[in-house]
Amino acid sequence: MVTRTPLMAGNWKMNFDHLQSIAFVQKLAWTLKDGKHDFGAVEVAVFPPFTDLRSVQTLVDADKLKIAYGGQDLSPHESGAYTGDISGRFLSALGCRYVLVGHSERRTLHGETDEICRDKVAAAARSGLVPVLCVGETSEDLEAHGAAAVPVSQLRAALEGNDAVTELVIAYEPVWAIGSGEAATPEQAQTVCRALRETLAELRGDDMAGDTRLLYGGSVKASNVVGFMREPDIDGALIGGASLKIDEFSAIVRYRQHVGS
Numbered sequence: 001m002v003t004r005t006p007l008m009a010g011n012w013k014m015n016f017d018h019l020q021s022i023a024f025v026q027k028l029a030w031t032l033k034d035g036k037h038d039f040g041a042v043e044v045a046v047f048p049p050f051t052d053l054r055s056v057q058t059l060v061d062a063d064k065l066k067i068a069y070g071g072q073d074l075s076p077h078e079s080g081a082y083t084g085d086i087s088g089r090f091l092s093a094l095g096c097r098y099v100l101v102g103h104s105e106r107r108t109l110h111g112e113t114d115e116i117c118r119d120k121v122a123a124a125a126r127s128g129l130v131p132v133l134c135v136g137e138t139s140e141d142l143e144a145h146g147a148a149a150v151p152v153s154q155l156r157a158a159l160e161g162n163d164a165v166t167e168l169v170i171a172y173e174p175v176w177a178i179g180s181g182e183a184a185t186p187e188q189a190q191t192v193c194r195a196l197r198e199t200l201a202e203l204r205g206d207d208m209a210g211d212t213r214l215l216y217g218g219s220v221k222a223s224n225v226v227g228f229m230r231e232p233d234i235d236g237a238l239i240g241g242a243s244l245k246i247d248e249f250s251a252i253v254r255y256r257q258h259v260g261s
């Protein structure tokens with residue numbers, strides 16, 4: 001029996017300063033409390049900018065909120081002369097549970113290769129963080145190789161030699177769907193997520209493949225999330241733009257109210 005707890009994760013990207021982050025998390029907590037959200041049934045996480053993490057931690061701790069949070073990136077290194085880098089250990093010390101690795105914006109704008117992503121996945125695990133490995137194809141990849149080839153090869157590369165990584169989340173984000181308003185169809189996303197789960201089973205066995213949550217990301221909003229969540233291999237969403245709007249994000253988190261409608 002599948003027991004994967006769905007995860008709805010908001011990637012704020014470079015939005016919200018620390019004061020705005022406090023206001024947003026407070027509003028989110030109130031809205032979800034009002035809606036009697038069952039955090040045991042659907043986990044909620046946010047990925048604020050680094051400079052907001054301490055504020056989010058203070059609020060979460062003070063109000064005993066069940067909202068998880070994580071960094072949007074981490075250094076492959078532990079410490080030392082790496083100006084501008086943030087160590088996984090620092091994120092752990094701030095109460096982060098998760099960290100994004102290999103978001104397409106990092107791969108494209110910061111030249112993060114599969115090898116760098118592999119080192120970052122290893123660094124996350126060493127620091128006790130759960131890496132949320134982002135994989136996805138560009139429209140050119142899609143045309144040349146089909147949808148699953150690039151995400152599957154990115155997953156293989158990230159896990160190669162990383163035997164110590166026993167827990168991760170995989171976010172399938174077709175690059176062409178990010179911020180475009182044009183999400184993949186649930187069937188397209190399911191096909192790729194199925195291929196990713198089969199790859200994980202081949203690399204790490206059926207147990208880990210069965211336990212690992214696969215998220216879909218790319219123009220997810222309240223009006224399309226239910227379609228994705230009906231697919232058997234999709235266990236949640238990584239949400240960008242819509243995670244910055246309280247009504248949209250809280251409606252996404254509470255998608256179960258609309259399942260069956």
Ligand SMILES: O=C[C@H](O)COP(=O)(O)O
Binds near residue numbers: 177242
């Ligand atoms: O990490 C989130 C993704 O990049 C999706 O962004 P989006 O929901 O704005 O398309």
